[in-house]
Amino acid sequence: MNNNMNRRSATVGLFSGLGKVWLGIGLISMLINILMLTGPVFMLQVYDRVLASGSVPTLVVLGGLALGLYAFYGLLDGLRSRILVRVGQYVDAHYSGLAYQVSTMAPVLIGNKAQQLRPVQDLDAVRQFLSGQGPAAIFDSPWMPFYLIIVYVFHPILGLVGLVGAIIICLLIGLNEWLTRKPTQEANRETGLRGQLVETGRQNAEAIHAMGMIGALRGRWEGLNQTYLQSQRVSSDRGLLFSTLTKTFRFILQSSILGFGAWLAIQQEITPGIMIAASIMISRALSPIEVAVGQWRAFVGARQAYARLKSIFGQMSEEQEDGMELPLPQKALTVDALSSGPVGLKKPVLQGVSFSLNAGQGLGIIGPSGSGKSTLARSLVGLLPALSGSVRLDGAELTQWAQDRRGEFIGYLPQDVQIFDGTISENISRFAPDASSDSILEAARLADLHEMITALPDGYETRIGSSGFALSGGQRQRVALARAIYGNPFLIVLDEPNSNLDSQGEAALAGAISAMKERGSVIVIIAHRPSALASVDHVLCLKEGKMQACGPKDEVLPKVLSPVPNQGAA
Numbered sequence: 001m002n003n004n005m006n007r008r009s010a011t012v013g014l015f016s017g018l019g020k021v022w023l024g025i026g027l028i029s030m031l032i033n034i035l036m037l038t039g040p041v042f043m044l045q046v047y048d049r050v051l052a053s054g055s056v057p058t059l060v061v062l063g064g065l066a067l068g069l070y071a072f073y074g075l076l077d078g079l080r081s082r083i084l085v086r087v088g089q090y091v092d093a094h095y096s097g098l099a100y101q102v103s104t105m106a107p108v109l110i111g112n113k114a115q116q117l118r119p120v121q122d123l124d125a126v127r128q129f130l131s132g133q134g135p136a137a138i139f140d141s142p143w144m145p146f147y148l149i150i151v152y153v154f155h156p157i158l159g160l161v162g163l164v165g166a167i168i169i170c171l172l173i174g175l176n177e178w179l180t181r182k183p184t185q186e187a188n189r190e191t192g193l194r195g196q197l198v199e200t201g202r203q204n205a206e207a208i209h210a211m212g213m214i215g216a217l218r219g220r221w222e223g224l225n226q227t228y229l230q231s232q233r234v235s236s237d238r239g240l241l242f243s244t245l246t247k248t249f250r251f252i253l254q255s256s257i258l259g260f261g262a263w264l265a266i267q268q269e270i271t272p273g274i275m276i277a278a279s280i281m282i283s284r285a286l287s288p289i290e291v292a293v294g295q296w297r298a299f300v301g302a303r304q305a306y307a308r309l310k311s312i313f314g315q316m317s318e319e320q321e322d323g324m325e326l327p328l329p330q331k332a333l334t335v336d337a338l339s340s341g342p343v344g345l346k347k348p349v350l351q352g353v354s355f356s357l358n359a360g361q362g363l364g365i366i367g368p369s370g371s372g373k374s375t376l377a378r379s380l381v382g383l384l385p386a387l388s389g390s391v392r393l394d395g396a397e398l399t400q401w402a403q404d405r406r407g408e409f410i411g412y413l414p415q416d417v418q419i420f421d422g423t424i425s426e427n428i429s430r431f432a433p434d435a436s437s438d439s440i441l442e443a444a445r446l447a448d449l450h451e452m453i454t455a456l457p458d459g460y461e462t463r464i465g466s467s468g469f470a471l472s473g474g475q476r477q478r479v480a481l482a483r484a485i486y487g488n489p490f491l492i493v494l495d496e497p498n499s500n501l502d503s504q505g506e507a508a509l510a511g512a513i514s515a516m517k518e519r520g521s522v523i524v525i526i527a528h529r530p531s532a533l534a535s536v537d538h539v540l541c542l543k544e545g546k547m548q549a550c551g552p553k554d555e556v557l558p559k560v561l562s563p564v565p566n567q568g569a570a
């Protein structure tokens, strides 16, 4: 339920619902900026009143007053920082689950474009920016005119000098933004590519070391890192240049105000107190801008991260509309003129596929490599959206069920079997917190795994995956089969479930399929080897994403296998 809620609000924006908090921070910033007048007013009074009158009691009273106001300022400044840190934490806590979900789902939904996306890191960037000095400076910057007006009231010439200074500093900021945006974007893209190379290196460690690929990959890494460092350097150099320029200019401006002030004081147009107060005020007006320039790279990075998050959250929520509490399907799978494939391709991989299966029926999908078999499998289980046509269970499109509920009636064994870091029972029960031992045992028995598991020292509690016991390829495939049939799902899609199985494993697979059919499941098997088709009644042959033939197995297999030997399931 939370996920659905998150999805809905994500389309509005990461910060939606925080309006009152921003208002609160705005009010605190107003008080902070008014309290910042303490310094200039104190100096004004000291120069023009205390020094002129020589009254120590006045100095003591003024000093006490200033002390109290500064303490109040410190309190508010600390409070504002704490609130901003909590806003960052709130946004992170609220969206980290969704960011994780998106980073897991994006490769399936948007294919290669997902390589550039790092939603979890993007969320970190937004949180870190909110916890830094940047946001406070952003809230303080609009107060610049307030200080300039006061300085103008002191004397128009001082106000004009301040205004010219402020305009120059704003121009510097604009230039900074213009020159930093692109290298920051590039540095981010290269961070993604570096992460990807590390990840693929880990996943293919055996192939890399066995075939001596490390030298070539290291060279590739160093090249990538070089480009990354180059973008980082350009971005940092420009950021630092502007930081120094702004700081230096602020000093010049402050001294200019003092210079003009002294000249006006000599002309007896203003008092020395006003001269000092105006200088402090200009310094105060421009200091948030100076902080903003220093933080600009972080700001640009966070802003780009925010834009990426907003776009991908929106895209994902369009793909996954919230579902209804429909009853679980029991009768039929109907695929009607289905065209689908990863989002963003010029042409759908799969075009105009239609078939239907009733409860208890099994369909084998065959076809040459790249013909779209796995794409069809992914579309059937709702991983890829139907670009046109439909996939229906008992007459309702898959998207009508909430995504979290689909697992109750879908079992899927992907071509590339992934086992999670966890115990065997957790892997079989899909990490369901309330999984019953009976259903785990039932799935393991159906996949003929029970004896193998009980022979392990910790049995079903044996930890497997990246930090645990290493299963063989065939064992992994059978654990994944047990996971697919766990909970007796209505629709079971197995993508080359026998690629790593020996004859005993194949017999177990055939037994599991027959048992699941008897229980009323609809089974779809993608197969290269005819042995996996033993327990299906229908066959669909795909070629270049289109249906070449579909119908009862005994009719279709002779037709598609005889004229073109060595193709598809042959």
Ligand SMILES: Nc1ncnc2c1ncn2[C@@H]1O[C@H](COP(=O)(O)OP(=O)(O)OP(=O)(O)O)[C@@H](O)[C@H]1O
Residues within 6 Å of the ligand: 110, 111, 112, 342, 345, 349, 367, 368, 369, 370, 371, 372, 373, 374, 375, 376, 415
């Ligand atoms: N994310 C993606 N981005 C771009 N093209 C893709 C993507 N996924 C699949 N394709 C393309 O779609 C076509 C069908 O791929 P699919 O994996 O469905 O084939 P297949 O029939 O399962 O092949 P195999 O038997 O070798 O597993 C291929 O040409 C592939 O290049």
